[in-house]
Amino acid sequence: MxxxxxxxxxxxxxxxxxxxxxxxxxxxxxxxxxxxxxxxxxxxxxxxxxxxxxxxxxxxxxxxxxxxxxxxxxxxxxxxxxxxxxxxxxxxxxxxxxxxxxxxxxxxxxxxxxxxxxxxxxxxxxxxxxxxxxxxxxxxxxxxxxxxxxxxxxxxxFAGLEGVDLAREVTCAQSYRWNEMRWAWPDGYAPLQDPKYKVVALDYGAKRNILRCLASAGCDVTVLPATASFEDVMAQNPDGVFLSNGPGDPAATGAYAVPMIRQVLDDTDLPVFGICLGHQMLALALGAQTIKMNHGHHGANHPVKDHDTGKVEITSMNHGFAVDAQTLPQGVVETHTSLFDGSNCGIRMDGRPVWSVQHHPEASPGPQDSYYLFERFARAMADRAA
Ligand SMILES: NC(=O)CC[C@H](N)C(=O)O
Missing domain, CATH: 3.50.30.20 (Carbamoyl-phosphate synthase small subunit, N-terminal domain)
Structure with missing residues (x-):
């Protein structure tokens, strides 16, 4: 044709x-x-x-x-x-x-x-x-x-995406437990085996492969709706909190997500890991701001530099908003940047196991260079328990 x-x-x-x-x-x-x-x-x-x-x-x-x-x-x-x-x-x-x-x-x-x-x-x-x-x-x-x-x-x-909270529309209606690990040939998705850490995942529009990657890294994941309260999170007695990807304007979703995350940061010492919208939520909770990009990043070959190791990872990307690195407050370190345009791709709280990335380490689709982030999250939970 x-x-x-x-x-x-x-x-x-x-x-x-x-x-x-x-x-x-x-x-x-x-x-x-x-x-x-x-x-x-x-x-x-x-x-x-x-x-x-x-x-x-x-x-x-x-x-x-x-x-x-x-x-x-x-x-x-x-x-x-x-x-x-x-x-x-x-x-x-x-x-x-x-x-x-x-x-x-x-x-x-x-x-x-x-x-x-x-x-x-x-x-x-x-x-x-x-x-x-x-x-x-x-x-x-x-x-x-x-x-x-x-x-x-x-x-x-069309009203556009700015100011629009779409996470509320795609989040799960009720909490549920995730029980599947990453794809492995020739058997496909294996059931969850020997989980070591109890993780609460806030579902702002989570991709299944993120939950599978968490499971493969040893996490027993309970998924909660985007509007879950601090009390809902703590009722699960988690070892760590995960903030998912999702659609729409982070500032709009932040109206209800940020106070909950803020309380996790203020009242607990739990490891926190965020991806994409979850990264933007964490940045907002730490006092930074997000901006709308011209045409965003959507692809499976975006080079991102990890400043801690100096390594470049080829990543999967899908975002139209970004964390404005200029607004990161003291005590928050920029850990990753895009080698395409220098935009922010990762942050961490100084001295605490609290971090997030803009790219999609679950790589579905895309390269798997960034899977180490799930293992890093598991190690942070192990260290806290030790
Ligand atoms: N993949 C995502 O989580 C996207 C986050 C946000 N909706 C953005 O477009 O920037």
Whole structure:
């Protein structure tokens, strides 16, 4: 199939500035509004689409061949796709992989997610880089008729992600215990074995592989809803507290998450570990500020420097906000920075086992260079118990 827009387009993407991209629709029909980002990962589209951190966003994949391996039940990061939609250069071909149970097209359709294929994703990516992540409306209509003015108006009407607490929408309704470890060939996910540390994980939109990595590092994880109180956390009698990734504006989620984290820091000596939104929550609780980035970081090959060891880790990234390193208070050390743009990628409290990173060490999808952070968390809990 051609990468050029088909003669009779069945989907249309409108940017708030009025730019239009026509192509071929797949997945669900209808219309959706969101912020648009691009992701440079070459693999892992199913994990990306089901990462709850993508709520409120449509993902443009810069890698042109997306959908080739279909979808399977093991690679979901949560029960349903959470990204609002997807944009690809080439229309997906029939899946060819022994793990596939469904094609990407049917999977998206059955889960109500709209997709657009056959557009020039390089042009779209350049537009995002130059002008910042745009607000967009994406319509898929098999009869090919589009009210373009209404579509542009819908894009302009999208309120954006700033000030929006999306963690509340994707968090679990009730607490639960996690009981699965990381994937190991040939057996797949093994059940939790011999956990040594009791960990409470605050679910702001947690990816399953984070919970698996914690389990593989020896943690018996109880997942609590994002709005859990300090008392709810302490009722679990934890050895450590984990703050998950998640969607939306950290400042908005911080309105209720920060006071709880502050109390953990003030009233306990528990090790604390945060990832992505959890990193931003910890930074806010320590008195720093977060900022909206131009087009964020979304990919699986981002170099990050660990200042403690001098080592560079190749990481998985997905964030549109960042911790403003200029606002880190005394007693908080910048531990990691992005080698792409120098933005903050990690902090730690001086002299305490309290730290967090902006990147995704669970790497689903992505390289596994940063798994050591889970083991470091386990060691901190062991040291505290000793
Ligand atoms: N992956 C995440 O946890 C993302 C955090 C936050 N929503 C951001 O976009 O920066």
């Amino acid at each position: 051609s990468a050029a827009a088909p003669d009779r387009p069945t989907a249309c993407l409108a940017l708030a500035d009025g730019t239009l991209f026509y192509g071929q629709g797949f997945g669900a029909t209808g219309q959706t509004e969101a912020e648009l980002c691009f992701n440079t990962a070459m693999t892992g589209y199913q994990e990306i689409m089901t990462d709850p951190s993508y709520a409120g966003q449509i993902v443009t994949f810069t890698f042109p061949h997306i959908g080739n391996v279909g979808v399977n039940p093991e690679d979901d990061e949560t029960a349903d796709p959470v990204a609002a939609g997807m944009i690809v250069k080439w229309m997906p071909t029939d899946p060819s992989n022994w793990r596939a149970v469904q094609g990407l097209d049917q999977w998206l359709a059955s889960r109500g997610r709209i997709a657009l294929g056959g557009v020039d994703t390089r042009r779209l990516t350049r537009a995002i880089r130059q002008s910042g992540a745009p607000h967009v409306a994406l319509a898929h209509n098999p009869d090919g008729s589009f009210d373009v003015e209404a579509l542009v108006a819908a894009a302009r009407g």
